[in-house]
Amino acid sequence: MAETQLKAKSSGSAAPPVVVEVPPSETTTVVEESKSNVVVAEPEKTPAPANKLGSKGGSYDRDIALAEVAKEKKLSYVKAWEKSEKTKADNKAEKHISSIAAWENTKKAALEAELKKIEIALVHKEAEEKRAVIEAKRGEEVLKVEEMAAKYRATGTTPKKTIGCF
Numbered sequence: 001m002a003e004t005q006l007k008a009k010s011s012g013s014a015a016p017p018v019v020v021e022v023p024p025s026e027t028t029t030v031v032e033e034s035k036s037n038v039v040v041a042e043p044e045k046t047p048a049p050a051n052k053l054g055s056k057g058g059s060y061d062r063d064i065a066l067a068e069v070a071k072e073k074k075l076s077y078v079k080a081w082e083k084s085e086k087t088k089a090d091n092k093a094e095k096h097i098s099s100i101a102a103w104e105n106t107k108k109a110a111l112e113a114e115l116k117k118i119e120i121a122l123v124h125k126e127a128e129e130k131r132a133v134i135e136a137k138r139g140e141e142v143l144k145v146e147e148m149a150a151k152y153r154a155t156g157t158t159p160k161k162t163i164g165c166f
Contacts, residue, residue: 152159
């Protein structure tokens with residue numbers, strides 16, 4: 001880091017030249033007065049850095065750049081951690097949802113099996129009832145036929161209706 005030294009031109013006077021040390025980041029202007037040249041340093045406004053890593057600021061700029069890199073590194077770690085935790089939460093939730101779906105399916109299958117058993121039992125019961133009704137009707141018809149046959153035998157007549165399609 002070199003210091004800039006400016007010497008003012010003397011305009012024929014015997015006055016010694018004025019030397020002013022100016023840091024490289026400040027701009028300078030030369031103001032001419034009556035007897036000597038004076039160098040006046042104007043404070044520089046803080047410009048927005050155009051290139052973060054390419055400025056000529058020495059170790060200070062390097063420290064700033066390294067701090068920015070460290071900050072970006074931390075932010076990227078945080079972002080990666082956040083993404084990882086979100087993925088873990090999603091996977092955990094998906095696992096629980098699938099286990100609930102499996103539980104639901106087994107319960108449904110058990111209920112369907114139970115309902116089928118109940119339905120089969122109901123169908124079996126209904127069939128037994130129908131069989132009982134048919135057996136009762138058959139028994140009544142058999143009794144009716146036996147009574148008619150006994151009547152025909154007692155009277156000695158023959159039935160007028162013949163059985164069959166003759």
